[in-house]
Amino acid sequence: MRGSKHFTVVMVVAMLAVAMVPGAVGAASSDALQIGVTQDADTGDATVTVTRNETAVENATVVVESSGNYAGNGTYATGTNGTVDLPNPQERVNATVTVTEGNNTTASSVVLVPLDESLDVSVEVDDANDTVVATVTQYGDAVEGASVIVNGTDYAGNGTYETDANGTVAVAEPTTTTNLTFVATADGLTAETTVEVEADDLNIAVSQDENESVTITVTEDGDPVENASVAVDGNYTDAGEYETDADGTVDLISPLQTVTVDVAAEHDGLTAETTVTLQGEVAAEDPFGRLVSSFVERLKDTGSDGPLGQAVSDFVTENNPGNADDKRPDHAGPQNGDDADGDEDAPGNSGPPEHANNDKASDEEDEETDETEQADDEESETADDADDESDDDSSDESDDDDSGDDDSNGNGNGGGPPDHANN
Structure with missing residues (x-):
């Protein structure tokens, strides 16, 4: 059950408060006297009634005293019905009524209210x-059928209402903190009061205990709110949407690394939000491998909906420090190798220029050189073989020619080589 809302009474025009404080002096409880004081709703006259064990006491002495100028001050004796009548006061007075009967004495203090101030709201x-809820009474009794006008700044419940048998009127709570004025009217009497009504407030709090678990608590006017919607946003493994339990809470696991998250709650049209920093179990300066290891251990402890390897792969892809360029701000300029239009040939390319030698290019060029040299060697060998064959053929033909010359000229070499031999 929700706690009562506090409000401030700005003004009360008419109010009646009658306090009965019976007491006994020198008498046993069975002989104690009881005093009751009421005022008539039509005349404002007061009646003092003296009883013992709910039986009227006749001829009891009644002394009325007050600090004000009250016409009813004096000494009286109760009648057969145990009563004494007092006049309607012209102003509010604090009166003391002392009753004595035999050896028994009882005193009570009361506030007497004039008729024109007898209506109260x-x-x-x-x-x-x-x-x-506004309640209209007269001398402490509920007034049915009283008219109540409600007025507040920018308040949807402004209007005129009529009290029920309990003397009450109920209007909707304002959506913002508002001063509401209630003016009650009955039988020509009027009472007015103005109160400041605080609007309902939804509150959200985030705590992290020594076991590093995170608790989100949603309250309304200090009371836990069940089934409130909670959204957690940030680079956090437990980011998502949740619903509060009967205690108005949502329990989450602490982040692997310190992270700042936004938390928002909504219930019955009311909203609340906050931003908090959650402490992680892995420090930012720790090696990335430790972060991955902690993530794997957490998956083993909490379970995973999909393959463990895929979850780890996704985590590494999203959190690897090497992916920092994916999160670089706009003012940092384009990544290496890209200009504003995505041109890979733009200045700033961290790769080597076209004329620069790298290992792969050198290896490919060496292979091409080796193949070229091998081909040249093969061609050279083929050419040498061809020359040798040509020399052999020439030698054979020369021998044949020489033989012919010997036969024709009658000498061994025919007078030396032919003219074309030295070409």
Whole structure:
């Protein structure tokens, strides 16, 4: 059950408070006298009634005293019905009524209210029903059928209402903190009061205990709110949407690394939000491998909906420090190798220029050189073989020619080589 809302009474025009404080001096409890004081709703006259064990006491002495100028001050004796009549006061007076009968004496203090101030309207907030309830009474008794005008700044419940048999009128709580004025009228009497009604507030709090678990608590006017919607946003493994339990809480696991998250809650049209920094179990300066290891251990402890390897792969892809360029701000300029239009040939390319030699290019060029040299060697060998064959053929032909010359000229070499031999 929700707690009562506090409100401030700004003004009360008419109010009656009658306090009965019976007491006994020198008498046993069975002989104690009881005093009751009432005022007539039509005349304002007061009646003092003296009883013992609910039986009227006749001829009891009644002394009325007050600090004000009250016409009813004096000494009286009760009649057969145990009563004494007092006049309607012209102003509020605090009176003391002392009754003596035999050896028994009892005293009571009362507040007497003039008739024109006898109507009263009081206001309280019913958080359980999200309403503001005004109660109209006269001399402490509920007034049925009284007219109540409600007025507040930018308040949707402004209007005129009529009290029920309990003397009450219920209007909706304002959506913002508002001063509401209630003016009650009955039988020509009027009472007015103004109260400040605080609007319902939804609150959200985030705590992290020594075991590093995270608890989100949603309250409304200090009371836990069940089934409130909670959204957690940030680079956090437990980021997502949740619903509060009967205690108004959502329990999460602490982040692997310290992270700042936004937390928002909503319930019955009311909202609340906050931003908090959650402490992680792995420090930012720790090696990336430790972060991955902690993530794997957490998956083993909490379970995973999909393959463990895939979850780890996704985590590494999203959190690897090497992916920092993916999160670089706009003012940092384009990544290496890209200009504003995505041109890979733009200045700033961290790769080597076209004329630069790298290992792969050198290896490919060496292979091409080796193949070229091998081909040249093969061609050279083929050419040498061809020359040798040509020399052999020439030698054979020369021998044949020489033989012919010998036969024709009658000498061994025919007078030397032919003219074309030295070409």
